[in-house]
């Protein structure tokens with residue numbers, strides 16, 4: 001059976017889609033191009049702009065394939081599926097399955113049933129009280145890239161006033177630590193060298209009963225010492241929940257990469273309060289200081305929302321100040337817009353859209369300047385790049401590879417020697433800083 005998956009949204013969705021693809025392949029299904037499939041799966045996200053419209057237009061495109069083969073059908077998963085639910089069945093009769101982020105565990109079996117001609121409609125939308133263990137479908141995420149993501153939790157209890165996640169992914173459920181460790185060990189045994197632990201808020205892992213009394217710091221330490229693992233990352237971290245032991249771990253384990261995505265959202269205490277983030281600017285900056293002390297080479301990245309209801313020019317200036325004082329390597333920044341169902345919809349005054357757009361531009365200009373400086377100071381330094389594939393920058397005689405340094409920065413390395421370097425660590429000397437990446441030359445034997 002040929003299937004095609006389209007994924008919108010965050011890393012967790014990407015990982016969910018990859019798991020689903022592997023689970024279907026283990027049943028003998030085959031991933032196909034957009035024009036070739038019989039089963040279309042759309043994994044949706046409701047965080048960004050006009051999420052429903054995006055899904056509807058994707059389903060419109062899929063409907064065109066019914067002319068090629070009337071047995072074509074679709075499944076819709078993720079956050080928009082959780083919100084619209086069975087509504088998809090009425091509007092798009094060829095949608096036979098909807099599943100939420102907890103329901104995904106049952107999706108492969110449901111798809112298998114539907115693919116043999118069952119005309120039922122299946123809705124897997126219930127929130128589970130505990131983390132539902134998924135069937136094992138182990139494989140590195142990107143073919144032979146030797147990198148993998150491992151889910152450690154699902155859902156979120158924080159109810160930030162702008163965020164739909166607690167409603168679409170349900171309350172926080174930690175995965176049993178033994179299952180996490182078993183999966184990590186099995187991945188490393190299968191050749192994986194880099195693992196990213198994933199969750200909506202990894203720092204609160206274990207604060208619900210699913211974690212069996214194991215904290216995130218404990219879990220991190222146990223994964224960090226798995227024999228054969230070279231690099232360990234984790235995302236996403238809520239600043240209010242990061243424990244001193246997690247910060248200290250950056251200085252204690254070479255396997256833990258010197259990079260952390262620590263969403264700030266705003267540098268203004270009053271905006272942070274309206275956002276219900278439950279930390280202050282000073283608290284956030286104290287965490288950053290502690291991280292830099294534990295690991296002076298740590299690269300910090302963040303998320304920022306500009307034009308949140310009530311944000312004044314002075315509040316916005318606070319955000320710029322924090323950006324400068326932290327020196328983020330990069331950031332994802334967005335203009336606030338109302339999302340139905342979240343508390344911020346009812347907050348006033350709304351910031352004029354043009355003012356918000358102008359603030360966003362100023363913020364992104366500042367970020368570009370900081371990024372440039374962060375990369376520039378690396379010229380002449382030595383590091384190693386974990387090669388993920390061929391670089392887009394090819395210039396004739398040499399082969400250029402794209403890798404990442406321990407902090408996750410893209411490093412393009414040219415070499416005139418043959419052979420496949422994907423999955424290898426290549427020692428490099430940084431020769432040039434580009435706008436968003438580095439160029440390096442090989443200065444040692446890959447391992």
Ligand code: SF4
Pocket residue numbers: 156157158159160163164165166200201238
């Ligand atoms: S911590 Fe806040 S922003 Fe992050 S998923 Fe939970 S509610 Fe959303």
